Amino acid sequence: MNILIVDDDANARKTLGKILKAKGYDIEEAASGAEAVSKAGEKFFNIVAIDVRLPDKSGLEVLEAVRKNNEETILIMMTGYASLDSSIEAMNKGAYSYITKPLNMEQALAIIEKGVEKQRLSIENKRLLKELTEANESLKEMDARKSAFVANVSHEFKNPLAVIKESLSIIIEGLAGDIGSTKQKDILSAAKSNIERLIRLVTDLLDISKIEAGKMEMRRENFDIAILVSEILDNYKGELAKKEISLKKDIRENVGAIWADRDKISEVIINLLNNAIKYTPAGGEVGVKLIAKENNLYFEISDTGPGIPEEYKEKIFDKFERITTEKIEGTGLGLPIAKDIVELHKGRIWVESPLQQGLPAGRQGSRFIFVLPRDFRGKNTSR
Numbered sequence: 074m075n076i077l078i079v080d081d082d083a084n085a086r087k088t089l090g091k092i093l094k095a096k097g098y099d100i101e102e103a104a105s106g107a108e109a110v111s112k113a114g115e116k117f118f119n120i121v122a123i124d125v126r127l128p129d130k131s132g133l134e135v136l137e138a139v140r141k142n143n144e145e146t147i148l149i150m151m152t153g154y155a156s157l158d159s160s161i162e163a164m165n166k167g168a169y170s171y172i173t174k175p176l177n178m179e180q181a182l183a184i185i186e187k188g189v190e191k192q193r194l195s196i197e198n199k200r201l202l203k204e205l206t207e208a209n210e211s212l213k214e215m216d217a218r219k220s221a222f223v224a225n226v227s228h229e230f231k232n233p234l235a236v237i238k239e240s241l242s243i244i245i246e247g248l249a250g251d252i253g254s255t256k257q258k259d260i261l262s263a264a265k266s267n268i269e270r271l272i273r274l275v276t277d278l279l280d281i282s283k284i285e286a287g288k289m290e291m292r293r294e295n296f297d298i299a300i301l302v303s304e305i306l307d308n309y310k311g312e313l314a315k316k317e318i319s320l321k322k323d324i325r326e327n328v329g330a331i332w333a334d335r336d337k338i339s340e341v342i343i344n345l346l347n348n349a350i351k352y353t354p355a356g357g358e359v360g361v362k363l364i365a366k367e368n369n370l371y372f373e374i375s376d377t378g379p380g381i382p383e384e385y386k387e388k389i390f391d392k393f394e395r396i397t398t399e400k401i402e403g404t405g406l407g408l409p410i411a412k413d414i415v416e417l418h419k420g421r422i423w424v425e426s427p428l429q430q431g432l433p434a435g436r437q438g439s440r441f442i443f444v445l446p447r448d449f450r451g452k453n454t455s456r
């Protein structure tokens with residue numbers, strides 16, 4: 074800890090210097106403003122104590138010159154009562170404090186020690202902030218590398234999986250010759266449905282990493298969303314029948330066209346539909362509703378499943394968040410992907426649950442709703 078005492082009064086310098094030395098500080102002296110500025114330009118001082126009145130420069134000028142060289146230096150003005158005003162001005166210009174002359178040593182020491190402590194904290198804070206910023210940067214870089222890795226691996230998985238699935242389909246359909254027994258066929262079918270599950274998972278991982286990297290590509294076009302919904306629902310007939318879930322459709326045919334990415338929007342609908350069927354117990358009901366209101370399209374999937382507890386209504390849209398009361402397969406990526414896609418279309422998605430008051434536990438039901446602007450172009454968007 075070193076202190077520069079700037080005062081034209083040699084006695085004052087000596088007295089203060091002696092006491093500070095006794096406290097373990099290194100002391101240097103300057104008898105004029107010019108000497109002070111030159112010394113402070115050569116090295117760092119923890120503290121510079123400046124007499125307000127110097128023969129060559131004002132204390133304020135010295136203060137400004139020293140401050141310019143080093144912003145961590147603690148500047149303390151020394152002043153007689155007559156020039157208190159200029160000390161206050163000095164504090165406005167960045168002095169830490171002032172001590173009055175004639176010097177009260179106890180008071181002077183207390184101020185200097187407080188100044189030293191403040192400086193220590195400030196330097197420590199800056200160091201921590203720098204460390205945090207650096208750590209944060211390197212975390213971001215590692216995260217980006219991890220996302221790129223997941224994206225590459227998922228991508229590499231997709232083609233071979235698709236080939237295996239195709240091969241299995243060909244064998245199951247008998248296009249490569251007859252299959253010996255129903256048992257063999259069942260085994261192959263089970264293999265195929267597992268491959269399909271893997272493909273879905275890998276597609277989800279690929280989607281998530283693209284979204285994270287901001288590289289989700291949108292291929293937008295005008296299409297009739299009512300037709301899309303009907304096509305999707307047709308594909309689910311078998312699955313709904315197998316689980317004895319009845320489907321209640323309310324699709325207005327005149328909703329018209331939407332300007333959006335057809336594949337991505339169908340992914341959203343499929344993710345919601347999969348959930349509704351997956352989480353609704355056999356014998357339940359799933360409702361699908363599509364209506365237009367002004368320039369927005371409202372899509373709604375309701376079910377008679379367990380519903381979503383209040384505290385999970387936002388969370389389930391985060392990656393890997395699942396309500397794990399039951400052991401039902403899933404990764405926790407369906408909803409976050411749906412949310413990202415909807416938001417990339419300047420829309421909104423949320424869940425309402427229970428369906429109505431007074432439903433029995435386990436059958437409270439939920440209603441997932443998303444709203445999309447029919448055409449968001451021109452709504453100040455960059456994507």
Ligand SMILES: Nc1ncnc2c1ncn2[C@@H]1O[C@H](COP(=O)(O)OP(=O)(O)OP(=O)(O)O)[C@@H](O)[C@H]1O
Nearest residue numbers: 348349352378380389395396403404405406407408
């Ligand atoms: N219709 C629903 N009824 C009850 N719970 C639901 C419903 N939809 C989603 N959830 C809850 O929200 C969680 C997150 O859903 P999400 O679709 O993101 O993941 P997942 O279905 O578990 O797995 P994935 O979709 O990746 O295969 C689910 O695990 C489930 O707990």
Ligand SMILES: [Mg+2]
Nearest residue numbers: 348403407408
């Ligand atoms: Mg899901």
